[in-house]
Amino acid sequence: MHKIDVTSSTKLHIKLYIAPLHNTMAPRIIPEPGTLPNVSHDAAQAFQILKDGGLIVAPTDVGYALLTSTPTGIQRIFAAKGRHQTHNIGILGTYAQHRAIHVLPSARFAFTRVMTEEMGMMVGIVAPFDADNLHPHLAALDAATLDQVTKGNTVCVVIPEGPFCRELVRLCEEESMLVFGTSANATGQGQRFRVADVGDEVLAHADLVVDYGLQKWHTYGSGAVNFDAENMRVLRKGVAYEVFVDRAKRWFPQLLEEAGGSFE
Numbered sequence: 001m002h003k004i005d006v007t008s009s010t011k012l013h014i015k016l017y018i019a020p021l022h023n024t025m026a027p028r029i030i031p032e033p034g035t036l037p038n039v040s041h042d043a044a045q046a047f048q049i050l051k052d053g054g055l056i057v058a059p060t061d062v063g064y065a066l067l068t069s070t071p072t073g074i075q076r077i078f079a080a081k082g083r084h085q086t087h088n089i090g091i092l093g094t095y096a097q098h099r100a101i102h103v104l105p106s107a108r109f110a111f112t113r114v115m116t117e118e119m120g121m122m123v124g125i126v127a128p129f130d131a132d133n134l135h136p137h138l139a140a141l142d143a144a145t146l147d148q149v150t151k152g153n154t155v156c157v158v159i160p161e162g163p164f165c166r167e168l169v170r171l172c173e174e175e176s177m178l179v180f181g182t183s184a185n186a187t188g189q190g191q192r193f194r195v196a197d198v199g200d201e202v203l204a205h206a207d208l209v210v211d212y213g214l215q216k217w218h219t220y221g222s223g224a225v226n227f228d229a230e231n232m233r234v235l236r237k238g239v240a241y242e243v244f245v246d247r248a249k250r251w252f253p254q255l256l257e258e259a260g261g262s263f264e
Contacts, residue, residue, distance in 0.1 A: 027057070027206040029195075042210055043167040050172065050179065054207035055080075057184050057198060061122055061162045061216040062223045062239050063191035064184040064198055066206070067092060069177045071145040077180070080205035083187045089148055090124060090156040092179040094169050098157040101135045102127040108229045111252050112159075119247060122161040124226040126235060128153045137178050149180065158224060164212065183223060193218035232259035 030045060031037050046056050050069040055076045058067050066077045074089055091097070095117050099109060104127050115121050129138065131153055138146060138155070149155060158181075160166060172179050183191055184198045192198045193215040203209060217239040225244050226236035232255055234241070245263065248256055256263070 059212040
C-alpha cells in the first residue's frame with residue numbers, strides 16, 4: 001500500500017511498502033501440543049488471522065487448504081503453490097453467500113440447498129454472477145483480483161462440510177468477508193490430507209496452521225465435487241460423487257432429465 005506524508009513545503013513523498021510474499025517466521029500451529037481441538041475457539045483464532053489480512057492452512061474434509069481474505073493473501077497463496085497468476089481461485093463460503101452471489105433459477109437453488117445444507121456435502125458450485133450489477137463482495141475487489149476469482153461470467157463458491165470450516169465461514173460472513181482458498185500443496189501435486197504432507201515450502205507462507213490430523217475423505221485422494229449448477233454438469237467427479245448422483249436421482253429426477261439423463 002502507499003503511505004503519504006505531507007511535508008511543510010507541501011511536497012508529497014510517497015513511500016511504497018511491499019508486503020512479503022511469505023511469513024518470515026515459522027507459522028503458529030493450533031491446537032498446541034497437549035491441547036484438544038476446540039472448534040469455536042480455533043475458528044475464532046483463524047478468523048482473526050484472516051481479518052488481519054493473513055494466510056492460514058486449514059482442515060477441510062477433502063484435505064488441507066490455503067485460505068485468505070485479501071488480494072495480497074491471494075498473491076501469497078499463488079507464491080506458496082508456485083501457481084501462475086493467470087490461474088483462478090475459488091471462494092469458500094456459506095449457502096447464503098452462494099445465493100447472494102450466484103444467479104440461478106429457484107429449482108437450482110433448491111438442489112444446492114439440499115446437497116449442502118440438508119445433506120451436509122461439500123460441493124464447489126460454479127454458476128453465473130451478475131456482472132452488470134456486482135454483488136458488494138465482488139464489487140469491493142480490484143480488477144486483477146476479480147479476474148482471478150471469476151472465470152468469464154461465472155464464479156465458484158465452495159460450501160464446506162465439517163464443523164471447523166462451517167464455523168469459520170460463518171464468522172467471516174458476519175463481518176461481510178469473503179474467504180478465498182485452494183488446496184494446500186504445490187500446484188499439480190494433489191490433495192494433502194495431513195499437515196506433515198503439505199510440505200515446508202508451502203507451510204512457510206502461512207501465519208497459522210490448524211492441524212486436525214488426518215482428514216475425513218483421505219481414501220478418495222481428491223477434492224470436492226465441482227458442479228456447474230447452471231448447466232447441471234459435473235466438472236469434477238470428486239469425493240463422494242456416487243452419493244451426489246444418488247441423491248440427485250432420488251430427489252431431483254426432473255433436473256437430471258433436463259440434463260439429458262446424466263450430469264456428465
